[in-house]
Amino acid sequence: QVQLVESGGGLVQPGGSLRLSCTASGSIVSVSAMGWYRQAPGKERELVAIITRADDANPTTDIADSVKGRFTISRDTPKNTVDLQMNSLKPEDTAVYYCFGKVAHQGSWPSTENYWGQGTQVTVSS
Secondary structure, three states: OEEEEEEOOEEEOOOOOEEEEEEEEEOEEEEEEEEEEEEOOOOOOEEEEEEEOOOOOOOEEEEOOOOOOOEEEEEEOOOOEEEEEEOOOOHHHOEEEEEEEEEEEOOOOOOOEEEEOOOEEEEEOO
16 A cells, blocks of 8 residues: 655765655555665664654654765655665765655555665775
8 A cells, every 4th residue: 555666776886976766656645754774694673864754844864873974864745755865974974774764644644654665786996
């Protein structure tokens, strides 16, 4: 009933930039949180950045310490999209990046369910 579709991954040299985008679609009533996680080979999936919608005028943003100052998350609430601008990329940023959404849809409202995108590969290498 809900799909998250990501785009924007690829190969980039250290110090370069990439922008990831994710759009949620389906029978959506509301999206209470939307963001990005990543999983490197042999490691657990970890939070990169997420925006919650406690108040659209003052959303709450949580960003991992490892990417603070380099990554920026932004969200278009009416369009149900979330973008991750990644600057000054490092080899340790190499991972599969997953879009995450906490969504109330027509079959679940008022309860929310967690949804994941299919993942997009980001490789930082010279």
